[in-house]
Amino acid sequence: MQFIRDSVAPTATVYGVVLNDSASVRALGDLEAAPYKGAPRAPVLYIKPRGTRVGDGAAVRLPSGATEVEVGATIGLVMGRAAARLAPADALDHVAGIVLAADLSLPHASYYRPAIREKCFDGALPVADVRPLCDLAGLELGVEIDGAVVDGWSLSTLLRDPARLLADVTAFMTLRAGDVLLVGVRYDAPRAGIGSRVRVSASGLGTLAFTIEGDAR
Amino acid sequence: MKHGRIAFQGAIQAVTQAADGRVRLADGRLLGKNEVEWLAPIEAGTVFALGLNYADHAKELAFKAPDAPLVFLKGTNGIVGHRAFTPRPQDATYMHYECELAVVIGEQGYRVPKERAYDIVRGYTVANDYAIRDYLENWYRPNLRVKNRDGCTPLGPWLVDRADVPDPMNLTLTTRVNGTVTQQGTTADMIFDIPTLIAYLSSFMTLYPGDVILTGTPEGLADVKAGDVVETGIEGIGTLVNTIVQAKE
Numbered sequence: 001m002q003f004i005r006d007s008v009a010p011t012a013t014v015y016g017v018v019l020n021d022s023a024s025v026r027a028l029g030d031l032e033a034a035p036y037k038g039a040p041r042a043p044v045l046y047i048k049p050r051g052t053r054v055g056d057g058a059a060v061r062l063p064s065g066a067t068e069v070e071v072g073a074t075i076g077l078v079m080g081r082a083a084a085r086l087a088p089a090d091a092l093d094h095v096a097g098i099v100l101a102a103d104l105s106l107p108h109a110s111y112y113r114p115a116i117r118e119k120c121f122d123g124a125l126p127v128a129d130v131r132p133l134c135d136l137a138g139l140e141l142g143v144e145i146d147g148a149v150v151d152g153w154s155l156s157t158l159l160r161d162p163a164r165l166l167a168d169v170t171a172f173m174t175l176r177a178g179d180v181l182l183v184g185v186r187y188d189a190p191r192a193g194i195g196s197r198v199r200v201s202a203s204g205l206g207t208l209a210f211t212i213e214g215d216a217r
Numbered sequence: 218m219k220h221g222r223i224a225f226q227g228a229i230q231a232v233t234q235a236a237d238g239r240v241r242l243a244d245g246r247l248l249g250k251n252e253v254e255w256l257a258p259i260e261a262g263t264v265f266a267l268g269l270n271y272a273d274h275a276k277e278l279a280f281k282a283p284d285a286p287l288v289f290l291k292g293t294n295g296i297v298g299h300r301a302f303t304p305r306p307q308d309a310t311y312m313h314y315e316c317e318l319a320v321v322i323g324e325q326g327y328r329v330p331k332e333r334a335y336d337i338v339r340g341y342t343v344a345n346d347y348a349i350r351d352y353l354e355n356w357y358r359p360n361l362r363v364k365n366r367d368g369c370t371p372l373g374p375w376l377v378d379r380a381d382v383p384d385p386m387n388l389t390l391t392t393r394v395n396g397t398v399t400q401q402g403t404t405a406d407m408i409f410d411i412p413t414l415i416a417y418l419s420s421f422m423t424l425y426p427g428d429v430i431l432t433g434t435p436e437g438l439a440d441v442k443a444g445d446v447v448e449t450g451i452e453g454i455g456t457l458v459n460t461i462v463q464a465k466e
Contacts, residue, residue: 013292036355044356047290049263063421114289121421
């Protein structure tokens, strides 16, 4: 029996991964060239701190100087119990639920250095309510900006599927109960400018809507 | 005042340092500092860390000093207390300590100007931000496999109130491995000082009480092996003791 709450806990750590789908790896270009000098071996992870999390209907204000934001529709795996050194075969047993999320990033073409300002500004992770775990293999994600469909992708294109991703991440770090692992975002995801209304969706999981606003604080 | 957290007789206790150096429970009982199980002095929120924030260390690693702070984030899985044990992976060939002044945020702050940055600081503690360089990759570098490992971020023993550290930008840092000094520096050599870091981070994200900024490390890094006792000390803040153990695979 796993405890499941309807929203991501304030104390949870949210981890995400880039370059987890083949189209994104192709789009990035030559992985052997500087500064990367080789394809990544471990999952390329980042952290979304607590101030990034906002709910459905949020007005997300961009940091000073930013005019647009990449909208990475993704799914988060919400851990039901502490997980370390999982095997892919039973990794999903540790997942209590899933959550539709929009990982917002200020555009950054290079993945060489951690993207802190770009990915960690207040409001940079709209998340929906936690839902029970379902079959993720064919889940379709979509992004609409101002009513127009601008992106769609399927979790079937993940290079590391959720079970493999959990195994490779927990090989070196423990995920705690309540922590969230986002399964991937697209390289060069569609951009929303100030004033945009954004809606991300996942088949069977509903939608998550928010607006992008300029720096008015 | 110096504040700590320990486990004692089945409970987590908030403690302070008594005048004679012993550990004082809230009810006044005094315990020897080696008789208690030390926890990190705070329950950390967001953990920020700085790369290449000392001119000498940046030079040692053959990079030019960055023109903006090189910040990375850490989860709380790495945090352990004073006198804890940190695992060295069996395949590691270069695992090094990093003695760092840790700044603990006490007040919520957004767009905090440099001149008021210290107002949101609760106090300071010592961090040892281990890295396993074998796993370094040029993807969001330093990548989490190097820097976000279980038990690899000892913190403590004490959180020292801001008021008791009049000049945090002029403190000596010293690391000893098995009693021999291997790393020495001063916080005066930071490239981006504490007010600059607080102003920079809070320019795009809110800082919250419990957030911690690990401010980087000076030169003098060295490989440590299972059995090594690593003492990271900062003048006026404390000495954090950690022992390396072989990881069980």
